[in-house]
Amino acid sequence: MTHSNDTELSCFVYEAIDKKVTSLVSEHCAARGESQKKGFVMTKLLTPKEFGTPLHIHAATVSRWAKQGLIKSVRLGASTRSPLRIPASELERAMTEGLGTEAAIVTERALQEEQK
Numbered sequence: 001m002t003h004s005n006d007t008e009l010s011c012f013v014y015e016a017i018d019k020k021v022t023s024l025v026s027e028h029c030a031a032r033g034e035s036q037k038k039g040f041v042m043t044k045l046l047t048p049k050e051f052g053t054p055l056h057i058h059a060a061t062v063s064r065w066a067k068q069g070l071i072k073s074v075r076l077g078a079s080t081r082s083p084l085r086i087p088a089s090e091l092e093r094a095m096t097e098g099l100g101t102e103a104a105i106v107t108e109r110a111l112q113e114e115q116k
Helices: 003-031 048-052 059-068 088-096 101-115
Strands: 084-087
Touching: 048 059, 048 084, 048 088, 059 084, 084 088
Parallel strands: none
Antiparallel strands: none
């Protein structure tokens, strides 16, 4: 399977999951007699690689930023080894606040100084 096929498959899987979650939320709301779930917002979740690519930073840096609390993130499970996901809104915030290559360099230098 080629890389583009992997990407297409991933997109297909994410779309299927998104449809299923939306369906389950709708069913849950209907069962409770609610027309719309208050406070529930569907948002696209990005992998660290998807988040880092437009900012020109490595996925490991994105994971470290999430661990440090610089960006909001969620784990898709209870374990600390569960896959990490970042809301797409955080990417928009990072781009408007100028996070990216320069911020990554500053962060890396600060970490190196702490380790000395």
